[in-house]
Amino acid sequence: MNAARTQKGRAAPRVPRPGAVLAALAAAQFTVMLATSIVNVALPQIRAGAGLSDGGTTWVVNAYGLAFGALLLAGGRVADLLGRRRVLIAGLALFAVASLAAGLAASPGVLIAARAFQGFGAAAIAPASLALAMALFPSGSGRGRALGVWGAVSGAGGAGGVLLGGALTQAWGWPWIFHSVAVGAALVLAGVVALVPRTAAGQRAGRFDLLGTVTVTLALTCLVWGLTTARGTGWADARVLGALGAAAALLTAFAVFERRRPDALIPPRLFTTGRVAAGNVLMALLGSVWIALFFFLPLYQQQVLGSGPLATGAGQLPLAAAHVLGASLAPRVSRRIGATAAVTAALLTEAAGLLWLSRISTDGSYAADVLGPSVLVGLGLSVAFVQLTALAVDGVPPQDAGLAGGLVNTTRQVGGAIGLAALTTLAGSVTAHAAGDRLPLEALTAGYRTAFAVSSAVLAATAVLALLLNRRAGARATAPAPRRASGPEASRLSRLRLNR
Numbered sequence: 228m229n230a231a232r233t234q235k236g237r238a239a240p241r242v243p244r245p246g247a248v249l250a251a252l253a254a255a256q257f258t259v260m261l262a263t264s265i266v267n268v269a270l271p272q273i274r275a276g277a278g279l280s281d282g283g284t285t286w287v288v289n290a291y292g293l294a295f296g297a298l299l300l301a302g303g304r305v306a307d308l309l310g311r312r313r314v315l316i317a318g319l320a321l322f323a324v325a326s327l328a329a330g331l332a333a334s335p336g337v338l339i340a341a342r343a344f345q346g347f348g349a350a351a352i353a354p355a356s357l358a359l360a361m362a363l364f365p366s367g368s369g370r371g372r373a374l375g376v377w378g379a380v381s382g383a384g385g386a387g388g389v390l391l392g393g394a395l396t397q398a399w400g401w402p403w404i405f406h407s408v409a410v411g412a413a414l415v416l417a418g419v420v421a422l423v424p425r426t427a428a429g430q431r432a433g434r435f436d437l438l439g440t441v442t443v444t445l446a447l448t449c450l451v452w453g454l455t456t457a458r459g460t461g462w463a464d465a466r467v468l469g470a471l472g473a474a475a476a477l478l479t480a481f482a483v484f485e486r487r488r489p490d491a492l493i494p495p496r497l498f499t500t501g502r503v504a505a506g507n508v509l510m511a512l513l514g515s516v517w518i519a520l521f522f523f524l525p526l527y528q529q530q531v532l533g534s535g536p537l538a539t540g541a542g543q544l545p546l547a548a549a550h551v552l553g554a555s556l557a558p559r560v561s562r563r564i565g566a567t568a569a570v571t572a573a574l575l576t577e578a579a580g581l582l583w584l585s586r587i588s589t590d591g592s593y594a595a596d597v598l599g600p601s602v603l604v605g606l607g608l609s610v611a612f613v614q615l616t617a618l619a620v621d622g623v624p625p626q627d628a629g630l631a632g633g634l635v636n637t638t639r640q641v642g643g644a645i646g647l648a649a650l651t652t653l654a655g656s657v658t659a660h661a662a663g664d665r666l667p668l669e670a671l672t673a674g675y676r677t678a679f680a681v682s683s684a685v686l687a688a689t690a691v692l693a694l695l696l697n698r699r700a701g702a703r704a705t706a707p708a709p710r711r712a713s714g715p716e717a718s719r720l721s722r723l724r725l726n727r
Contacts, residue, residue: 245363249373251418252363253380255319255356258412259349260384262291262326264521265392265404268529268536272401273338283335289455290339294346295353296640297447301440303354303633304492308435311355311362311629312423318351319419323412330405341405348412350633357632359423361620371558371617378557378613382550382605385521386543393540439484439492446477450641454648462652493634497627505696506619507638509570512689513611514639515646516581516682520604522647523654524584527675528597531589531668542593542601549605557613567697570614571690577607578686585680589668607686618697646685654678 266273266287274284306314325344332338360377364370395403453470460467485491498504528534528542553573561569580603587596619635620628654674661670 245369247422248363248424249360249376251415251422252315252356252360253376254415254418255315255352256377257380257384257387258319258322258408258415259295259353260381261388261391261411262322262345262349262408263295264385264388265408266291267521267525268389268393268539269396269401269404272396272536276401277332277335277338279335279338283339285455285459286339287342289452290342291346291349292640292644293448293451293455294343295349296346296451296637296644297444298347298350299354299633299637299640300447300492300630301444301633302350302352303358303629303631303636304435304440306351306355306358306629306633307626311359312419312425314351314629315355315359315419315423316416318348318355319412319416320348322348322352323409323416326405326409326412330402330409345408353636354629354633357616357620357636358628361628361632362625371561374613374617375554375556375558377616378554378609379551381612382554382609383547385517386547386550386605389521389525389543390540390547393536393538397535397537434490436485436488436490436492439481439488442477442481442484443492446474446481447637447641449477450474451644454644457648457652493630494627496624497631497634499622502618502621503623503631503634505693506615506617506621507635508696509689509693510615510619510635511638511642511645512685512692513574513608513615514642515649516577516685517608517612517639518643519647519650519678519682520581522651523675523678524597524601527587527672528593531587531672531675532591532593532596534593542597545598546601546605549602550609553606553609554613557610560610561614566614566618567694570611570618570693570697573607573610573614574686574690574693575607577604577611578683578690580604580607581679581683581686585676585683587672587676587679589666589672646682650678650681653681 270284270287273279273287277283279287302314302318322345325341325348329338329341329345332341357377360373361370364373391407392404395401395407449470453467453474456470457464457467462468485493525539525543528539529536534542557569557573560572564572580600583600583603584597616635619638620631623631654677656674657677658670658674661673665673
């Protein structure tokens with residue numbers, strides 16, 4: 228019988244090329260990152276058009292980040308158990324519908340609720356798409372190239388969101404930033420259905436850890452809510468302290484529960500190589516600076532340099548181009564100088580760019596104060612992101628790939644929430660202290676300079692930590708396995724164990 232025919236005589240379906248499948252999965256990741264940043268430039272217009280208060284405007288951003296960060300672990304585990312392709316398709320469908328609802332929202336409550344449902348969809352998309360990509364390229368240079376693509380679209384989505392948000396807001400109004408995301412998500416959904424094969428399913432062994440999932444989701448919800456609320460009310464607010472205390476108690480309870488459960492949400496086998504923990508710690512620190520960068524840089528361009536929404540978005544293009552270039556070169560750099568050296572050099576490069584940004588002034592310009600640092604930051608950020616993502620999924624058992632993807636996205640999101648809350652509080656304090664003897668714009672710029680300087684110091688410390696953690700993880704991974712006894716010695720040891 229012809230091999231191109233099935234048993235029923237029909238032509239066998241054509242299997243798409245891995246490159247086409249990877250493109251569809253990367254487009255899903257791009258959509259998630261785009262929705263994270265696309266509203267930043269348009270917030271003043273959204274506030275006026277939707278009738279939002281100051282607090283409501285903040286929650287247009289926070290509702291998405293809160294739902295996304297809190298549900299990533301659950302989304303990753305559900306993808307492992309129910310099938311990654313199925314969960315990815317469901318997440319994209321929910322994401323598209325929620326985006327359309329946000330653009331059509333006639334009241335603040337509907338808009339904020341739609342943003343939360345966007346976050347729910349994103350929490351399914353991000354870990355499922357990453358797990359499918361890692362299954363497509365299990366090891367070797369192919370995985371390096373896949374992670375390079377992943378890093379490129381992640382950075383391009385973040386920077387491209389600022390550009391697209393400014394252009395659409397200025398041309399057609401703020402609802403179109405959500406309509407465009409809805410259309411994009413629908414196109415990506417069609418691409419995933421057409422290109423990702425049905426055989427790309429998750430491992431269905433094991434049961435869903437409902438208790439652990441509910442506990443850690445509530446803990447992350449309290450943590451992210453407390454951190455985002457602290458940006459506006461301060462760290463001493465009773466609600467902030469209560470939320471952070473509840474998060475600490477729930478995380479402690481989660482750790483106790485997980486030690487006794489055979490099907491734990493975060494099983495110990497996930498950390499057997501020693502690299503997963505190191506990758507997630509470093510990714511959290513990188514995220515604390517990454518998200519804050521895309522918050523402060525557009526503010527400086529608009530509030531101090533006086534750029535409009537479109538010009539501010541266009542100003543992100545060099546950073547995005549540097550990010551794409553760095554991500555494409557990351558696998559080659561890693562092979563040439565080693566993964567540890569690549570991570571360290573990337574973090575130091577980004578730290579240098581942020582240190583350069585800490586010299587911004589009120590009478591500066593985009594060309595003198597923003598362009599050069601943006602290129603350095605984009606190059607360093609992209610290489611670090613690619614290498615740390617690879618580290619966080621290295622050696623993970625296939626049945627836990629979705630969970631590993633959810634975990635590394637969670638640490639980046641939670642790290643970003645912590646960093647943004649801390650840096651905005653610090654910048655606000657510096658601005659308030661400087662307001663007494665400086666002009667308003669000078670005081671504002673002083674706060675931004677402080678945020679960039681502290682971000683640079685955090686990344687320099689992260690580079691040192693990367694050396695220590697990678698060295699320890701490498702030593703653990705290459706340590707010789709304990710010698711197993713055999714023959715008479717094995718019999719003697721067996722008798723000793725039985726007699727204890």
